[in-house]
Amino acid sequence: xxxxxFAEGREGSGVLRVETEGAPVAMLLRMQDVRKAAKDWxxxxxxxxxxxxxxxxxxxxxxxxLPIECDPPDHTDYRALVQPLFDRPNKDPxxxxxxxxxxxxxxxxxxxxxxxxxxxGFALPLQSKALARLLSxxxxxxxxxxxxxxxxxxDRDEAETEKNPLEAYTGEMFRKAEENxxxxxxxxxxxxxxxxxxxxxxxxxxxxxxxxxxGRDTVINTISGIFxxxxxxxxxxxxxxxxxxLILPAVEEFVRYVSPLTAIARKCPHATALPDGSEVSxxxxxxxxxxxxxxxxxxxxxxxxxxxxxxxxxxxxFGFGKHNxxxxxxxxxxxxxxxxxxxxxxxxxxxxxxxxxxxxxxxFTRENGYEQxxxxxxxxx
Amino acid sequence: MPKVTFITPxxxxxxxxxxxxxxxxxxTFNDVDGIEGACGGVCSCxxxxxxxxxxxQAKVGPASEAEQGIFDFMEEAGPDSRLGCQIEMREELDGLxxxxxxxxx
Numbered sequence: 001x002x003x004x005x006f007a008e009g010r011e012g013s014g015v016l017r018v019e020t021e022g023a024p025v026a027m028l029l030r031m032q033d034v035r036k037a038a039k040d041w042x043x044x045x046x047x048x049x050x051x052x053x054x055x056x057x058x059x060x061x062x063x064x065x066l067p068i069e070c071d072p073p074d075h076t077d078y079r080a081l082v083q084p085l086f087d088r089p090n091k092d093p094x095x096x097x098x099x100x101x102x103x104x105x106x107x108x109x110x111x112x113x114x115x116x117x118x119x120x121g122f123a124l125p126l127q128s129k130a131l132a133r134l135l136s137x138x139x140x141x142x143x144x145x146x147x148x149x150x151x152x153x154x155d156r157d158e159a160e161t162e163k164n165p166l167e168a169y170t171g172e173m174f175r176k177a178e179e180n181x182x183x184x185x186x187x188x189x190x191x192x193x194x195x196x197x198x199x200x201x202x203x204x205x206x207x208x209x210x211x212x213x214x215g216r217d218t219v220i221n222t223i224s225g226i227f228x229x230x231x232x233x234x235x236x237x238x239x240x241x242x243x244x245x246l247i248l249p250a251v252e253e254f255v256r257y258v259s260p261l262t263a264i265a266r267k268c269p270h271a272t273a274l275p276d277g278s279e280v281s282x283x284x285x286x287x288x289x290x291x292x293x294x295x296x297x298x299x300x301x302x303x304x305x306x307x308x309x310x311x312x313x314x315x316x317x318f319g320f321g322k323h324n325x326x327x328x329x330x331x332x333x334x335x336x337x338x339x340x341x342x343x344x345x346x347x348x349x350x351x352x353x354x355x356x357x358x359x360x361x362x363x364f365t366r367e368n369g370y371e372q373x374x375x376x377x378x379x380x381x
Numbered sequence: 382m383p384k385v386t387f388i389t390p391x392x393x394x395x396x397x398x399x400x401x402x403x404x405x406x407x408x409t410f411n412d413v414d415g416i417e418g419a420c421g422g423v424c425s426c427x428x429x430x431x432x433x434x435x436x437x438q439a440k441v442g443p444a445s446e447a448e449q450g451i452f453d454f455m456e457e458a459g460p461d462s463r464l465g466c467q468i469e470m471r472e473e474l475d476g477l478x479x480x481x482x483x484x485x486x
Contacts, residue, residue: 312447314451
């Protein structure tokens with residue numbers, strides 16, 4: 001099993017076909033093909049709700065996710081509405097300090113416990129509590145989200161998948177915020193205007209939907225990936241402890257190495273020729289395979305290795321171009337804080353048990369994070 | 382020690398004396414508008430996009446392969462584009478003037 005089942009395809013035709021719900025999706029595997037598709041929205045459209053990921057989400061949500069599932073000029077205007085909120089980690093030093101404190105306290109607790117399961121015992125609560133701060137809602141809301149599991153749509157029995165609680169929850173939060181407006185995300189969206197009119201309920205639900213669905217399993221997989229890697233490479237933790245200037249490039253390198261989102265889809269409004277000479281029929285989809293692009297040997301030397309001070313490191317784990325990840329500043333802040341606190345408080349990480357998470361598709365199986373990762377932490381002596 | 386001037390998209394001129402480090406580091410340390418350096422300077426996020434006036438291009442040098450790979454598919458980029466994180470300030474660049482691209486992503 002591999003984190004990069006795309007090597008052969010990438011070096012061969014550059015395209016890997018996968019079938020989801022009976023429909024073909026042509027995955028682009030090379031860096032420049034992926035970047036080109038990300039830029040060319042007229043050929044590769046994001047107006048494809050609810051199919052922005054390779055498996056249709058028709059069964060698990062009723063709303064168009066915004067701003068991700070639309071093209072310019074709508075995308076430009078929708079995105080501008082929420083950009084300031086997601087840029088807070090970059091612009092607000094108090095917010096940054098708040099997240100650093102949260103992460104550090106959680107790492108301190110982890111060292112105190114000594115043994116812990118990382119995925120559900122650490123990464124999931126950390127992601128939820130950090131999101132509560134980004135959205136300016138009380139921690140008690142994070143307790144609700146933690147119950148939803150690692151993936152907001154799929155971390156439950158198949159029979160219960162359709163009963164996912166997200167839309168009912170966010171709908172209720174918008175209604176409550178109307179009655180009692182505050183400084184939180186839901187109250188803020190209630191006040192926003194799109195081209196001179198208030199956002200509709202469906203639009204607000206669309207913004208909320210991707211806010212909760214995106215940045216959840218991805219952040220969690222990256223955190224568990226970092227713990228597993230540092231456990232298997234004790235010298236890496238020591239290097240980081242000795243030279244803190246490595247933390248910034250190391251975060252980028254872990255995000256490249258883990259590449260926690262396998263693909264994002266686009267729809268071709270008209271028949272389109274692909275790099276391998278084949279054609280996508282009108283209305284069918286392609287996908288941009290981020291982990292494959294991030295191991296393209298024409299861009300990265302030793303792509304399968306973690307090189308802590310890799311520079312340049314032009315990875316596209318947060319996407320590329322207009323639709324790049326709105327939550328990237330928040331994710332980077334969480335991961336930088338995590339590495340800093342691990343350096344401050346931990347000497348060694350030992351894996352007690354690990355179960356890799358597998359994404360099994362029609363034409364590939366990819367290891368992406370962990371179902372379970374039990375570790376023992378040895379604190380600074 | 383070298384001096385560098387940033388001209389922001391709003392035409393604000395910010396001159397930094399005794400500039401050390403990369404243009405991205407210098408700009409973020411001095412709160413120059415339009416330069417974010419979100420990825421910390423590894424040539425990934427392209428939020429430190431600057432444009433180099435013709436008279437400075439030879440001394441500053443052309444975009445690296447990693448930068449060009451990004452610029453090839455970035456609408457806002459042109460032949461005068463560089464990423465600030467990839468330009469280390471040095472004596473030879475004393476007096477350098479760059480324009481902050483200030484892309485709307």
